[in-house]
Amino acid sequence: MTALVIAEHDNASLKGATLNTVAAAAQCGGEVHVLIAGHNAGPAAAAAAQIAGVSKVIHADAEYLAHGLAENMAAQVLAIASNYSHILFPATASGKNIAPRVAAQLDVGQISDITKVIAADTFERPIYAGNAIATVQSTDATKVITVRTTGFDPAAATGGSAAVETQAAQADSGKSAFLGSEIAKSDRPELTAAKIIVSGGRALGSAEKFNEVMTPLADKLGAALGASRAAVDAGYAPNDWQVGQTGKIVAPQLYVACGISGAIQHLAGMKDSKVIVAINKDPEAPIFSVADYGLEADLFTAVPELIKAL
Template sequence: MSVLVFADHDNASLGDATLAAVTAAGQLGGDVHVLIAGKGAQGAADAAAKVAGVSKVLLADDVAYEHALAENVAPLIEGLMANYDAVVAPATSRAKNILPRVAAKLDVAQISEAVGIVDASTFERPIYAGNAIATVKSSDAKKVITVRGTAFAKAATSGGSASIENVSGTGDAGVSTFAGAELTKSERPELTSAKIIVSGGRALGSADAFKTVIEPLADKLGAAVGASRAAVDAGYMPNDYQVGQTGKIVAPQLYIAAGISGAIQHLAGMKDSKVIVAINKDEEAPIFQVADYGLVGDLFTLVPEMTSKL
């Protein structure tokens, strides 16, 4: 069996979720190849070649793939699938946009957000907002799979010596253009790779409260800052800070939830954290059901107090 991993990268380096996808691909058996599609992406290709378990890196370096437009990248993957039994990608926004198109073109059912590989045809994936795990078996000749990066160990970034092969696709399909991106720049760790996360909910009441209450604690801990969907919808924090089923799935060593009640969709995104600390004035809040430690009280008093003692 041969498996193609569609890499999530920034042209210079690989995303951590891609390393988890390499591990998942290895569990399917056979050779693991990594596809780097981008512009000026030699750095990412070099990094992929060093990843343990990777036997070949395919580099599609073209201006058409610079911004990972699905209309351009999906045909590239579809063409390459003639030589592969499965394509695996991390369940990131980029792959969620591209792989369903690949599955449709190949006329197969996509297996989304797999958290376990039973064998080459059988997979485990969460349903009901993560409250149950379904075991699904696919009889499709070609498998199209996205995997949760928090469910698989990250492949080692050294020890590999894969060859790099240049490939080409159909180029620009001419049906979409990249208009621009509004990116949040921060010196704090990225949410999906952070070992510690401090998240705030709607109870904070404003964006200023995030800056004066949540961010000082995060800075003391060297943590990433997250937010509930309610806080994001209220405009307190940008979309890319959202933790939850409709945001980012995280599993840090320590997750501190301040003013978050614990809606099902939020719990689905963080309940695999190793240690969960909940701070909420409502002792009946659902978040306490999954928390390892709970503080019942006013977050505007308790969080600054925690910060002052660090």
């Protein structure tokens, strides 16, 4: 058995989700190969070759692979799919875009969002917003899998010495084209990669209060800023800060929830955090059920005092 990991990268370096996916692939048994499909992506291929546990890196280079368009990426994967028993993608926007196309073309069922590998054909995945865990067994010859990266510790980025093999790029599908991107610039860590996250909820009352209370705490801790869906829907915070089932799934070392009641959809996105601190004046708030440390207090008083103490 050999597993193929579809790497996420920016052509110059690997994204962290790739390391978690390699860790999941290693648990499937057999060798682990990594596909780097991009444009002028030699540095990313070299980085992939250094990952502990990777035995081969397959590098396909073409201008139309530069931005990871799903149609072209799926064709590239399908060209070598017959060599693999498992094909794994990070359960990110990109991975979720490509994996279903590959599974459909191979006529196999996709196994989505796995958090544990029990055996080469058996996996665990959360259902019902994480309130239940399903054990899924697949009899398909090729397993097409997306990996919830928070469920696996990342493989070591160094220590490996895999061979890099050049693969001919498949022809451009012509079905889509990259026109441009608008990327928000921020000095803060990216939410899904941050070691510390401070999140605010609807209790903050306004975008001004959200910024006034939460930003100094994030600055003090060197943290990323997050928000509940209620806070995002109310316009207190931008969409890309949303943590939860319909936002971003995070598992930082420290998660500080301020004025967040703890709706099921929010808990589904952050309950795997290593240490959870909750500040809420409602003693019945569900967030306290998953918190390691809970402070029953008015956040407008408690957070400034916490900042002073830090």
